[in-house]
Amino acid sequence: MLSKSTEYAIRALVFVQLKNWEQKRPGVGEIAKEIEAPEAYTAKILQTLTKNKLMDSMKGRGGGFFFNDNQSNLTLYEVIHVVEGDACFHKCGFGLKQCNNDNPCPLHEQYKIVRDGFFEIVKTETIRSLSEKIKQGEAVLNRLKK
Amino acid sequence: MLSKSTEYAIRALVFVQLKNWEQKRPGVGEIAKEIEAPEAYTAKILQTLTKNKLMDSMKGRGGGFFFNDNQSNLTLYEVIHVVEGDACFHKCGFGLKQCNNDNPCPLHEQYKIVRDGFFEIVKTETIRSLSEKIKQGEAVLNRLKK
DNA sequence: TTATAAAAGGACATTGATGTCCTTTTATAA
């Protein structure tokens, strides 16, 4: 399972993308409200994202968060990597420190398939691909369709 | 990812099964050492397992942990359920409270496949099936083959 | 140029998971 922070981050980035498509740069308050997360905590997460160049921001009046052209195809993997690290893609499902093909835990083969399947998803899906689904009405960002 | 407690629990149960096959009932100290977990913490987890009848125990001299006949085919699902709950089998990968087939988040379809794949594993694999792999030398419990 | 609105950032608070210590209960061996 992804951490709460990662979930907030992904939802926030998708919202920023949707707003950017409307030529707008949302601010912390608007983002936090949309993703149903505490405002100050959301601010911290957004800070992490901009510090790591996954997104851009502008201070001052009329400022807010936005993507520039270099950041146009951000994978979920990159977000996870920055926010919570990528242990979930490497770790043994059984909790063993030394578990690999040569020295497998009893869950190794089956678990690897699941873990790699998840890795494939987050390497393929991007903030843009998720945002497009929402724009097309094929999916929703929060619980209230609106 | 499973919690550390769940990992300890599964490893502990497998070790108890292996020992039981040798007509032995290991105690907290021996179990903790084998699974490389703190002894007092291991004791708490074993307590949870016996309180929930996933395993049996005997106090006093010559006591220890063991399975009785009703507990002979314990699935990993039951262990996870008791130790950390089963949020990981229900939760939306995107963190939405209301996410389902009718109201899907943009990750819903792909994530469901992975999540259900994991569910399938833990409903199929049992403490016994894992222990058998170790007994057959097809897998290892801890990092040192011995 | 100044007031204002916004992100950045530092310090602290809360909570749950993990971990430790000590006492109580109980079964058995001596």
Added chain:
DNA sequence: TTATAAAAGGACATCAATGTCCTTTTATAA
């Protein structure tokens, strides 16, 4: 019957994730 070995259980400690509050920096509009 008593001493001992073992699990059970209560109370507390530590740490990381999550969450809050307040100050600083900076860009823009007036």
